[in-house]
Amino acid sequence: MEIVLRQTTEDDLAFVLSVEGDRHNRRFVVVWSEDQHLAALDNENIAHLVIETIPDRRTVGYVILSGLQNQNRNIEFQRIVVTDKGKGYGRAAVRAIKRHAFDTLSAHRLWLEVKDFNMRARALYGKEAFRYEGTLRECLKGPDGFESLVLMSILEQEYRAL
Numbered sequence: 001m002e003i004v005l006r007q008t009t010e011d012d013l014a015f016v017l018s019v020e021g022d023r024h025n026r027r028f029v030v031v032w033s034e035d036q037h038l039a040a041l042d043n044e045n046i047a048h049l050v051i052e053t054i055p056d057r058r059t060v061g062y063v064i065l066s067g068l069q070n071q072n073r074n075i076e077f078q079r080i081v082v083t084d085k086g087k088g089y090g091r092a093a094v095r096a097i098k099r100h101a102f103d104t105l106s107a108h109r110l111w112l113e114v115k116d117f118n119m120r121a122r123a124l125y126g127k128e129a130f131r132y133e134g135t136l137r138e139c140l141k142g143p144d145g146f147e148s149l150v151l152m153s154i155l156e157q158e159y160r161a162l
Contacts, residue, residue, distance in 0.1 A: 001088035002054040005096050008062060012050050013037055016062050019081050028118050029079055030140070045069045047100075051082065051093045060089045063097055065105075073108035075101050090121075094128045102159045111153035115140075122150060129162055130154045 008016065013034060020031055032040075040046045045068050051061040061082035067075045077097060082090045101107040114121050116135060126132075130152040138146035 001092040003060070003089060003092045003096060004052050004054055004057075005049040005063060005093070005100060006052060008037075008041060008048040008050045010038070010041065012059070012062070015050075015059055016081075019061065019083050022083075024085070025081050027142075028115055028121065029081060040064060046078075047105075049100075051089060051096075053089070060084055061093060063093060065097070065101065068105060073106060075105060075107040075110050077101070077110055077112040090124060091128070094124060098128070098154065098159055102156050108156050109153055110159075111151065113149040113151055116148040116150050122152075125152050128154075129158055131158075 016037055017034060019025055020029060037048065040048045045066060047063075047065040047068060049063045049065070050059055051063060052059055061080065063077075064079040065075055066078045080090065080093060080097070082093065098110060101110045110130075111133075112125065112130065113136065114125065116122075131154065133151040133153055136149040136151060138148055140147040140149065
């Protein structure tokens, strides 16, 4: 499975809002407004990226990384949303994100928060060498009550050892 990450443009926002708001995805992310996504496109501290397949350049998701200017070189893997589940796009995107964070952005640490009930994502991150760091208990108010977040990360030396 080959994918490429490219900078999101304003023309991509209809797709981004559509997949983020899809009932299969919205329970796993904090949904943003169009204005929030627009602001992210103009923020030098954020990489808002679209996931495309190779060679047909079909858009299959998007990614948001933040903290690009963090003096401690800690980059937050803030969001990933993939449209076609179970086809390897998520795994390929996570691998591309690690390459981008460590090889292009010179990150020391790439970290994320994932909803504790998102077992599919947690399993993928674990298989991709992200380590469990802790749980932020009931820190988000969701539609069915409070939700907890699991904190995971991978360090540059762990990435290089893969």
